Structure formats: C-alpha cells, structure tokens
Amino acid sequence: xxxxxxxxxxxxxxxxxxxxxxxxxxxxxxxxxxxxxxxxxxxxxxxxxxxxxxxxxxxxxxxxxxxxxxxxxxxxxxxxxxxxxxxxxxxxxxxxxxxxxxxxxxxxxxxxxxxxxxxxxxxxxxxxxxxxxxxxxxxxxxxxxxxxxxxxxxxxxxxxxxxxxxxxxxxxxxxxxxxxxxxxxxxxxxxxxxxxxxxxxxxxxxxxxxxxxxxxxxxxxxxxxxxxxxxxxxxxxxxxxxxxxxxxxxxxxxxxxxxxxxxxxxxxxxxxxxxxxxxxxxxxxxxxxxxxxxxxxxxxxxxxxxxxxxxxxxxxxxxxxxxxxxxxxxxxxxxxxxxxxxxxxxxxxxxxxxxxxxxxxxxxxxxxxxxxxxxxxxxxxxxxxxxxxxxxxxxxxxxxxxxxxxxxxxxxxxxxxxxxx
Amino acid sequence: xxxxxxxxxxxxxxxxxxxxxxxxxxxxxxxxxxxxxxxxxxxxxxxxxxxxxxxxxxxxxxxxxxxxxxxxxxxxxxx
Numbered sequence: 203x204x205x206x207x208x209x210x211x212x213x214x215x216x217x218x219x220x221x222x223x224x225x226x227x228x229x230x231x232x233x234x235x236x237x238x239x240x241x242x243x244x245x246x247x248x249x250x251x252x253x254x255x256x257x258x259x260x261x262x263x264x265x266x267x268x269x270x271x272x273x274x275x276x277x278x279x280x281x282x283x284x285x286x287x288x289x290x291x292x293x294x295x296x297x298x299x300x301x302x303x304x305x306x307x308x309x310x311x312x313x314x315x316x317x318x319x320x321x322x323x324x325x326x327x328x329x330x331x332x333x334x335x336x337x338x339x340x341x342x343x344x345x346x347x348x349x350x351x352x353x354x355x356x357x358x359x360x361x362x363x364x365x366x367x368x369x370x371x372x373x374x375x376x377x378x379x380x381x382x383x384x385x386x387x388x389x390x391x392x393x394x395x396x397x398x399x400x401x402x403x404x405x406x407x408x409x410x411x412x413x414x415x416x417x418x419x420x421x422x423x424x425x426x427x428x429x430x431x432x433x434x435x436x437x438x439x440x441x442x443x444x445x446x447x448x449x450x451x452x453x454x455x456x457x458x459x460x461x462x463x464x465x466x467x468x469x470x471x472x473x474x475x476x477x478x479x480x481x482x483x484x485x486x487x488x489x490x491x492x493x494x495x496x497x498x499x500x501x502x503x504x505x506x507x508x509x510x511x512x513x514x515x516x517x518x519x520x521x522x523x524x525x526x527x528x529x530x531x532x533x534x535x536x537x538x539x540x541x542x543x544x545x546x547x548x549x550x551x552x553x554x555x556x557x558x559x560x561x562x563x564x565x566x567x568x569x570x571x572x573x574x575x576x577x578x579x580x581x582x583x584x585x586x587x588x589x590x591x592x593x594x595x596x597x598x599x600x601x602x603x604x605x606x607x608x609x610x611x612x613x614x615x616x617x618x619x620x621x622x623x
Numbered sequence: 624x625x626x627x628x629x630x631x632x633x634x635x636x637x638x639x640x641x642x643x644x645x646x647x648x649x650x651x652x653x654x655x656x657x658x659x660x661x662x663x664x665x666x667x668x669x670x671x672x673x674x675x676x677x678x679x680x681x682x683x684x685x686x687x688x689x690x691x692x693x694x695x696x697x698x699x700x701x702x
Contacts, residue, residue, distance in 0.1 A: 272640030273662070337672070340664040 206383040209461040210449030212291025214284040216252035219264035233426040248417040250425035252442035252549030277341035279319030280401030284445035285351030296449040308392040310363030311352035312382040314374040316553030319346025321404035363391040371609030374398040376556030380470035397557030399445030430577035431514035431543035439515040442549025446557030464564040465619040469500030475612025486527035496616035504535040508600040514543025542591040546576035556607035563603040648690040
C-alpha cells in the first residue's frame, strides 16, 4: 500500500482562523467560549457557545473575504465558508496552490459536515412560510448541501480528483481523513484535501441539541468554565463552529517535491455501536473496537502511543465510557500516556472536530507538548491514574498519537499518526 | 427616475460583488458582471422585493442588462 503523510494544515476556530494562532492559544490555556451573540438566546436552556468571531483576520477574528468571494459568501451557509477558507490555508501551507492541470487531475477533496446548512434551512423556511415559494433563493439548495465544501473548493482551486464528502455526525472529520487516506493508498489520487466543518450555532441548532439534553446548561453565567471534560461538574458540551482541513499526500510524492511533512497516518479504525441513536454503548465497545482496529492497522502496541486527543465532549456519560474503553485496551500503558480534550478550549466543532483535533495531534508531535484539558478541577472517580493534562499544557516526548471521534448514530472513528524520523 | 437606477445598481453591486463603476446601464449581467443564470433569478427576486413589482418569468428572461431592469421597473412599478 502507498504511504500517506500530512503536508498541509488549515483551520477556522473560535480561537482564531490560522493554525499557529489557534495552537498558541490552546497551549496558553485560553477558552473560546462566551455568550451566544449570533442570535438572542433569551429563553434558551443553553445561552453559551464557542463562536467564530468575524473580523479583519487579526487576533482571534476570521476574515471571510480573504479566501471566499463576496458572491459565494452570500450564497452559502457559514460552514461552507469556514471549509473553503480552511482548505485554502491547507493548500497554501502545503505549497500546492500552483499546480499544473495534469497534477490537479490527481488532487481531490473529501470535506464533510455533521449537519450542513442548518442556519440557512431555518431562515429560508421562514421566507417560504411568510413570503411564499417565489421568494426562496435560487442558491438555497447548493448553499446548504454538505458536499458543497468539496464542490466549492474543487472549483476554486481546479481540483479534478475524487470529490466526496463524509457525513457521520461528530466523527465526520476523522472519517474524512481516514477515508481520504485510503483513496491515496488505493491510488485514486496523489493528494487529498480532507476534513470537516460545522456552522450550526443558530436558534434551531441550539434548541435541538438542548432538547436532546446534549448541551451544558449550568454555566450560562460562566461560559469559559462550561466545557469541562472529565470533571465531576460537567453537564454537557458547548457548541463550537469552524473547520479543519488537512492536505494528505502520497509519501513519495511529498518527498519528491521536498514538502514539509507533519506526520504519517498509519492507523484508521471505524466501527458502529449498534446500540442507541445518541447514547454511547454502556461498555464503550464501539470505541474500544475502533481504537483496537486503528492500533492493529498501525502495527503499534498500546505502549507506543504517547498522546490521545480524546473525543471527550464534557457530557456526563460519554467521557467516562471513552476513558473506560481506553483503560481496558491500553492496560498498564495508560499510565505512561497523556490524554486530553481540546474541546475544553474550543467547544465541540461537531463535523469539524475530528479534523481540527487531528491537527492538534500533529502539532503536539511537532512541538513535543500535550495540549491541556481546561476546567478539570475535580476529576471524576474513573479518572484515577490517567494523565488528563489538567489546566496547563505539558511538554513531553510524543512520537505517536491517537485521535478519537464518536458520533450520533453510534459511529466511531480513530486515527493514529506518527512522526517521521 | 435616477432614483430607480441608483437602487437597481445598488442591488447589483451587493448581489454580484462587483465594483459600482462597472455597473453601467449598458452592462449585461452575465457577459459583463459575471452573473450566472441563477444569479439573474436572484437579482429579479431582489428587484421584485425592492420595488414591489411582480416580474413574470417571460419578462424576467428579457431583462439582460441594467438598463432592461430599470426600464421594466419604471414602466411597471407603482409610484
């Protein structure tokens, strides 16, 4: 099989809209949470979120106009704008913005989303009901469809290889990277842009997840304390938004052009819980088998993993079930690894989470530092003996990393990356 | 009269993201201003909203330039 490495990174998050700004904020233990400003959340059980802040691109702000045409921005939902920008960043980082037509035939996109254009569906539904069918935008459909990040990116950059999109709720980003890596391994493409995006902070999104009892509601007055994976007082996730996209590249292709290589993807596990639409399997069996499969594919022993970026959403049930599955699979090796949830800082990016968190894994290897789990003041009983990197980043040796993502429907994905010597 | 023209041009600039000085009365939405067929549908909707007129599909098909739009609106819009 052809080997696959990562040669470009891009992200739009509540902590910033370029990789180095976001990573510096993560390592400085900053939180992107705040009161919801996108709409008036009065009367909602959850009134906080991790929002992407629009602006001129300085500091934490996102300048949508930098890589997305004004006309496109008007036509598409925010998740697509975030995705196009993150994909552009990744291509620029990889030095692949100037390719010949022959090269571009071998470059594809697999950028998905968990939910897609919910804000636009919500708004246009109101238009339909108040003004009638002739007032519905002609751009309504293709401005909301999940595969339209891949579509828009391919048009903007002329990428004519596989054009695909994953939709697996909160494991979308991880599945996209795993699937795209296989497309390269199986010789469908030499380069793939892979990742996920979300932009569902809208009245319907917040109301829907609240009604599913998934969001934190006890910290509306202290938003930065709300996302607290593994802490005894956790009470649900904090909705985030944004996008993460990586450039995956066939190893010899990357080497031949002297590309900067962040790491190699060596393991991919994917399983189903076959249990419940929102609740994880009570023994974490899907998560266990997903990690087991990824390690087996990677040819690594549990003791080879130095850092796990956990799914760790800060829900009462999910965090401990994941930790239990890690404990059973890793045995005594759990004592020497570090495991953290960066959702404590940027919230849960849903379909974007697995991609953004994979990037954090790669940067953890590059900089030899494990990012922290914020707000871990009183770890749950099940956390004993595990280094969950509370509060502050931890410098340590990191040669191989594992990233978990689990989604509604009982879908699980695990990626394993290693640093190249 | 010029009020209608100014409002039409403003809508075109906003929807197509083009420079205001390119939006001359002779400019064709598709050939000169980079619109595609769906953009023209959206422009017609925006004109209907702004001026309170109904632009039937057969009339909309004949609105190809900024001048066409201004002319239709001046002829058909309520004062």
